Amino acid sequence: MSAEDGEELPTASPEPSDRVSDPSDAFQALGNEIRMGILETMLEFGDGNDTDSTEATPSTPTFSALFDASEVDTTAGFAYHLDELVGPYLRKVEAGDEAWNGETESEGYELTYAGERIARAIATGTYTQRVDHPPTELDDDCPFCGRAALTAQATDNRVTVSCGHCDRRLLRLGFPPAGLDSHGAAFPAAFDRHHRHRLSLMRDGVCPDCSGAVDARLATLSSSTEDLLPAEHTDHVQAEFSCSRCGMTLRAPVALSLLSHPAVVSFYDDHDRDVRDRPIWNVGHEWAEAVLSEDPLAVRVVVELDDSVLALYVDEQVAVVDTQRASSETAPSSDGTETAETAESAKEAETAK
Template sequence: MTHGRQGGDGASDPESAGGGASDPEDPDAPTPSDAFGALGGETRLAVVRALDTESPRAFSDLAEATDADTTAGFAYHLRRLTERFVRQREDERYELTDAGRSVARAVAAGTYTASVDRDPVELDEPCPLCDGDGLVAAVADNVTEVGCGDCGGTVLRLSLPPGGYAARDSDEFADAVDAHHRRRIESFDDGVCPECTATVSARIEPAEDEADHGASHRDDEYVPVQTVYECETCGADLRCPVALTLLDHPAVVAFYHDHDRDVRDRPIWNVGSEWRERAVSRDPWCIVVSVRLDGEVLVCYVAGDGRVVDHRRESREEPSARADADDSATGTHTDDSTAVSTDDAETVRANDTAESGPAES
């Protein structure tokens, strides 16, 4: 899983992230450079911190909380802040605006100043790539990398705000990464950017470069795929296996509950060997994601925009029998937990283009 939009050379794209534009709905709004410029200097940040600690406050009280040499000098700094981050109330006292509160939280959390590194710690789960016991998590510049010492593979790289590491020891920060990014995936999947709350688009695409494997694949050929979310405003994005986007789906939660299990018990870097996913159609995309527990299989059908358009439960015997039939007809092996018939694919094709919403329980 990766996150963060990048340009073709791997560098961040400030234009796509809105780095130099003002609010299109308010032509009088300051540009980002003007807004950040207003925060320049320790005196102004001291005002923000003081109002975050206690608010509202009078002019004289605020002046005493800063290092300003003169009243006139302090008034100048406060005036710069009142353009965006501080407002004066009718009783002439001052308080933070919503933007000011956001700045205060970022300063307190060390969002723009702290860089955390942690030595590798062993994880309890086996490696999802080789099933070995060498899975470790290490932190460099606020980014947690989960990798395997046995096979050398990298499972994921995900950032966590520095505050997420500060209050947790080496045995706890991995749990925070898991919880934080589960909620990020849920927010992206709900169509709400977890960074700026703007609209998010979703699509299915191959997880590997088409150029590395030829220009096209047959519909029945195995193709590793991923769900891609992109914010249309700030440029935040996330790419992850399709199965991870289903962890909070009602059908999945109910399936685990009916088998006396909690889908949250396994971290996102290894949700369990019971999960399978397979592309059964590429035009349009149809992804079959299945999970097997205690002889029962939940099969979910995911369309090209990431929606679950249908799902059903089956006994172990039913998909096995279907897989045997498919194997004898095509001469290829199909995992019985994800076996689908031509009718299954056509059902998802129809739902993929239907105007009605997805079929959900």
């Protein structure tokens, strides 16, 4: 029965998670060059990347296929290392009638989810490469001083965007080494897209690192952030997203957390613009924020394009409780002095939760 038929679909309760090994045992199994090589080979088989061979590549390689792809001298030694990976990183499956070098074996191997994650982390250099990149000039002006003096620099797989004129650091976020390597001097654009996607996921309640549940709230500025901002910005608040499972936490301006909201996307589209054209380190002077209430926290974010204004009213859980469009002549000011009615509705929405 489908949901369109007007009947409620049954809900299935998740089964308890199965802990296949202790973390110390799982990581100990990786502490060998041969085993790491097996995982890399398994990924090549699964992706069909065995370009050096004219043989058909099985999707579930057998023992013989894996052994032939290795540099191990004896099958006994190879079998020991292969068995150490079975459980947390590999599982045995039926290989059917797949042949390898004229031999047919009934058992093959597949990567588990953990095995695939580790294998891809090895391939992308997440745990093994440290990439530095010299300062790259950015086309955008500094949002604080307005000078064209922004640069992006990578140090130990972390990218810092800063202004050479006012000496302010706009942001500092990690970026996988594969991204820095493969995009070269164009890495700032890829970095921007990468973190837009991560922020959008967190706003949707999903951790981009572990897929755990994310809690969102408005938070006052930390002392370290206040020190980086001009005096006129220190009364702002930030959107804070925290994963309840892995603890990953991200803070960002409230406006930045709304870039993928449907009302914002459609507003830009109606003005023949793409909200993605402006990078996260300077989304444009058309954005403004104002605190409407401090208990509970409520914020209005305003974006102005041409002669139109979009206002988004955000409650303490960073949920948009109301949106309004108006001409620039009739739009509310950005200082929050004439929004008592909307501020009250934001409070009521927060209390109703």
